[in-house]
Amino acid sequence: MKFNTVLHELRSAKNVGMIARSHLSFGGDFLILIGDENKWNFKGGPSTYTRKINEVEKLLFFKNFDDFIAWNKNEYTNIAVEIADNAILSSEYNYPENCNIILGNEGTGLEKSIIEKCDQTITIPQFGNIGSLNVAVSASIVLYELNKNRPISKIKGAKFS
Numbered sequence: 327m328k329f330n331t332v333l334h335e336l337r338s339a340k341n342v343g344m345i346a347r348s349h350l351s352f353g354g355d356f357l358i359l360i361g362d363e364n365k366w367n368f369k370g371g372p373s374t375y376t377r378k379i380n381e382v383e384k385l386l387f388f389k390n391f392d393d394f395i396a397w398n399k400n401e402y403t404n405i406a407v408e409i410a411d412n413a414i415l416s417s418e419y420n421y422p423e424n425c426n427i428i429l430g431n432e433g434t435g436l437e438k439s440i441i442e443k444c445d446q447t448i449t450i451p452q453f454g455n456i457g458s459l460n461v462a463v464s465a466s467i468v469l470y471e472l473n474k475n476r477p478i479s480k481i482k483g484a485k486f487s
C-alpha cells in the first residue's frame with residue numbers, strides 16, 4: 327500500500343501541521359501541497375505545526391491541480407474527500423493499493439471541477455447539526471480507514487508506552 331496526502335489550497339498552517347503528523351504516523355509517502363508555494367513559508371518562528379511539516383522528507387508543491395495530475399500519470403487512484411452527491415462512504419470504500427487522498431480547503435472545500443477530475447469521491451458520514459468536519463480531522467479519519475486492514479506493527483518512537 328502506498329498513499330500520498332494531497333492538500334488543495336489549504337489556508338491554515340495549523341491544519342497542514344496536524345495533517346503532516348497524521349500523514350507521517352500512518353506511513354504516507356508524499357505530502358503534496360497545491361497552490362501558491364510562498365504561502366507555506368510560514369513566518370513567526372517555528373511552531374509545533376511547522377516543525378511537523380519540516381519533518382516530512384517527501385514534500386511536493388504544485389501550482390495547480392492540473393500540474394499535480396500531470397505528475398501523477400495515472401499511477402495512483404485519485405480519491406477526493408468531500409461531501410458530495412454520489413460519493414461513497416469512507417467506511418464502506420475498498421481503498422486501492424496506490425492512491426492519492428485529496429482534501430479541500432477550510433473555506434470552499436474541493437470545487438466541483440476538481441472532484442470531476444478525480445476517480446472517486448468519498449464522504450465521512452456525519453450525524454449532527456454541523457455542515458462539515460475540520461479538514462485535519464477529516465484527513466485523520468480517512469487515513470485511519472485507509473490503513474485499518476494493514477498488519478499491525480509496534481509504534482516506533484512512542485514516548486509513553
Ligand SMILES: C[S@@+](CC[C@H](N)C(=O)[O-])C[C@H]1O[C@@H](n2cnc3c(N)ncnc32)[C@H](O)[C@@H]1O
Nearest residue numbers: 407408429430431435436449450458459461464
Ligand atoms: C471545512 S471543509 C470545507 C467547507 C465546506 N465546504 C463547507 O461548506 O462547510 C474542508 C475539507 O474537509 C473535508 N471534509 C469536511 N467534512 C467532510 C466530510 N463529512 N466528508 C468528507 N470530507 C470532509 C473536505 O476535504 C473539505 O474540503
